[in-house]
Amino acid sequence: MKKIIITLFAVTAFTGSALAADVIEMKKGVVFNHKAHAEAVKECTKCHAKAEGGKINGFGKDIAHKVCMDCHKEMKKGPTKCKECHTK
Ligand code: HEC
Ligand code: HEC
Ligand code: HEC
Numbered sequence: 789m790k791k792i793i794i795t796l797f798a799v800t801a802f803t804g805s806a807l808a809a810d811v812i813e814m815k816k817g818v819v820f821n822h823k824a825h826a827e828a829v830k831e832c833t834k835c836h837a838k839a840e841g842g843k844i845n846g847f848g849k850d851i852a853h854k855v856c857m858d859c860h861k862e863m864k865k866g867p868t869k870c871k872e873c874h875t876k
Contacts, residue, residue: 808822808841809822810822810823811823814852816874816876817874817875817876818852818873818874818875819875828865829859834859835855856873
């Protein structure tokens with residue numbers, strides 16, 4: 789297991805920002821599990837303009853609330869209440 793972690797880390801270090809972190813910590817205590825979402829949702833373009841992903845232009849409260857909550861409501865999965873996302 790240790791070996792796998794080291795290998796993954798080395799790959800990330802070489803490719804730099806081309807890879808997203810597995811878990812992204814956002815403002816106000818939001819913990820976004822990018823890896824789990826990519827697996828559950830499958831299509832990168834549900835959230836990103838392009839299939840390769842990357843920074844989302846103007847990402848912040850307004851975009852986040854719309855994108856995150858619309859999908860959770862639509863799929864009837866994932867949190868829609870403030871405190872379920874904002875753990876602090
Ligand atoms: C459920 C929504 C969602 C899905 C699905 C998703 N992403 Fe993301 N991704 C995000 C969010 C939100 C960020 C953080 C954006 C920001 O900070 O501007 C991000 C960040 C990234 C970043 C890092 C940008 C950076 O430089 O920090 C990459 C690369 C990326 N995603 C690629 C992908 C790829 C490839 C897929 C499909 C396998 C994918 N994403 C699926 C929401 C998603
Ligand atoms: C395209 C659909 C989609 C989008 C967009 C989306 N989610 Fe989700 N989210 C899901 C699904 C589906 C689940 C349930 C996964 C499961 O139960 O396996 C989930 C679960 C979660 C959970 C609880 C499970 C966990 O990973 O800890 C959190 C927190 C969460 N989402 C936060 C967010 C945030 C923050 C955003 C916006 C940056 C976001 N989601 C955008 C589909 C989405
Ligand atoms: C599905 C998850 C989710 C839910 C539910 C949610 N938020 Fe958010 N919220 C986010 C994300 C993601 C951000 C953007 C974080 C960032 O920019 O890093 C955000 C940003 C914010 C910000 C701005 C924080 C800052 O410093 O810029 C406030 C204030 C906020 N939310 C309040 C609320 C309130 C009040 C509710 C309930 C009505 C709520 N949120 C529900 C995910 C959520």
